[in-house]
Amino acid sequence: MNTELLAELLFPQITKTVEDYEAQYPPRNLPEGAKVTRFAPSPTGFVHFGGMYQVMIGERLAHQSGGVFFLRIEDTDAKREVEGAAQGVIRTLSHYGAEFDEGASIGEDGSIVSKGIYGPHKQSQRAEIYQTYAKKLVKEGKAYPVFTTAEELEEALAVDKKTENKTKDWSASAEEARKEMLANREITLEQVQAELAAGNPFVLRILSDGDGEKKVKVVDQIKGALELPENDEDFVLLKSDGIPTYHFAHAVDDHLMGTTHVIRGEEWLPSLPKHLQLFRYLGFRAPKYLHTAQVLRLDENGNKKKLSKRDMGAKMEDYDALGYPPVCVIEYLMTLLNSNYEEWHAANPTLPYTEFPVTIKKLSTSGCLFDFDKLNDVSKNVISRMTAEEVYDYVLAWAKDYDAPFAETLETYKERAIAAFAIGRGGKKPRKDFATWAEAKKFISFFFPAYFAIEDEINGFAKEDIKAALAKFEAGYSASDDATVWFDKVKAIAEELGYCSNMKEYKANPDAYPGNVGDISTFIRVALTGRTNSPDLYTVMQILGSEESLARIHSYYEGL
């Protein structure tokens, strides 16, 4: 077959050559050891937690080596594209502190533009480039067209591919596919001409030289040395709309864009031989690969499953809605990335995570379970080191997006809110009351009239006792008392009622008293905060002010 002629027949509109593109996109001039990495999502509308994991690896490896981190939008599947998704990805990543040096970015008018000389970075805009390389492969006899009739297309294939995986007769269908593949290879120039003349679309397939019985040795930077079967399948390079498949776009783009390290999920491992074959066919040097383990969850049977987008915590937006500060999620991610991160962070509590040297060697080879407990712990620690003003600003920003009435309250009672957030903050052993802004709201809500309500009951005590204690407390209260005097008065009330004012004595002989000073405190606490648990009451009263405090106490015992 005259492949020169075939190439012209198939791609008459392609006039450029691969040399033109090689000249347009020269190799990068970077210092020794600088890594070029990229995030290459398909624009499906959100950033997955596992994707963020890969972003962190790529961003850190690039930036700590003086390299380049860029964004490429893999929108080769028009069916799955979501409007505005690319912009969403950029905003989300920026929100989490991952900035791109190059690639797809948001332009003046809000549309996606390319930064740097290696664009465009939307694959749908690179059709001509791919086709130029495809034409070269055809010319060299390494690829050929397949014209398929409409009925063979989508439905027949797409449907049973997914659904019949379990019941499928694998060896029979493999044999069938093999036969068809071999038959397709036999296409003649005349047939091609006839099909094209009839206006029939074609897909371009690679002409594989691989032998499935043989193995290729590959090295993955995370998994180590691997032996995988050679690719013996004539997989599709260009779809019938002229847009490449992932495989072909990956080879062309990562070559042209100078990617040194490809970071992607381990689900790509089985197709690695395809990619290596392509790089070889195209005469490209293959990048280094990092196939990352997946982030998993436990299903109802106790099996590990991929975090699906329905699972809480799968989308980065989930954390915003829940009210996790971005830095906390990043910190948690860092602990998953390199297990020595926590140790490092404990030794360098004031340094930002960007100072931590991420090492490829310490990346996990096995999938890890997402753990909200751990995230919460990390988050509580991070928040506990913030100032009250910082917390206030964060909570206000969160509330503006997710809880407008609360945002209004916060603005009205700004001083009070900051004072409340200041409780237990700033010392050597700060309180760790909340991991999210939603929890922060719960923590301080009773300070505000609109949110104050009696939520807990006092059980096991006579109404008369509660009334008497609160009335005495109200009568004896003086705004000028310090904390010691304040508590001495509470103790005095306890004694007047026959309650024990010393906890040690009470514990030694609990049956001797109707209650203890802690119980008196509980009466005051519930009246004041509506809850049986709260921070230090003296401080709470200072913040509320004596007028409002006493009004709450009064109305509580009046209502009994």
Added chain:
RNA sequence: GGCCGCUUAGUCAAACGGUUAAGACGUCGCCCUCUCACGGCGAAGAUAGGAGUUCGAUUCUCCUAGUGGUCACCA
């Protein structure tokens, strides 16, 4: 089903072939304490199973099991 990956406590994970098999989260207990939170101390809890190599195996090899991925004109 073929191929490939993975397997140390509930979770995340350390351990040049030699340790009493770290640490963190979670759980439980005690202490501190007016409740909560913090903090301190402590406890329970693991090398998937079986062979082999070796003086010695969590570590190397093989087998088994479990588990995950993949086998598209999706990425």
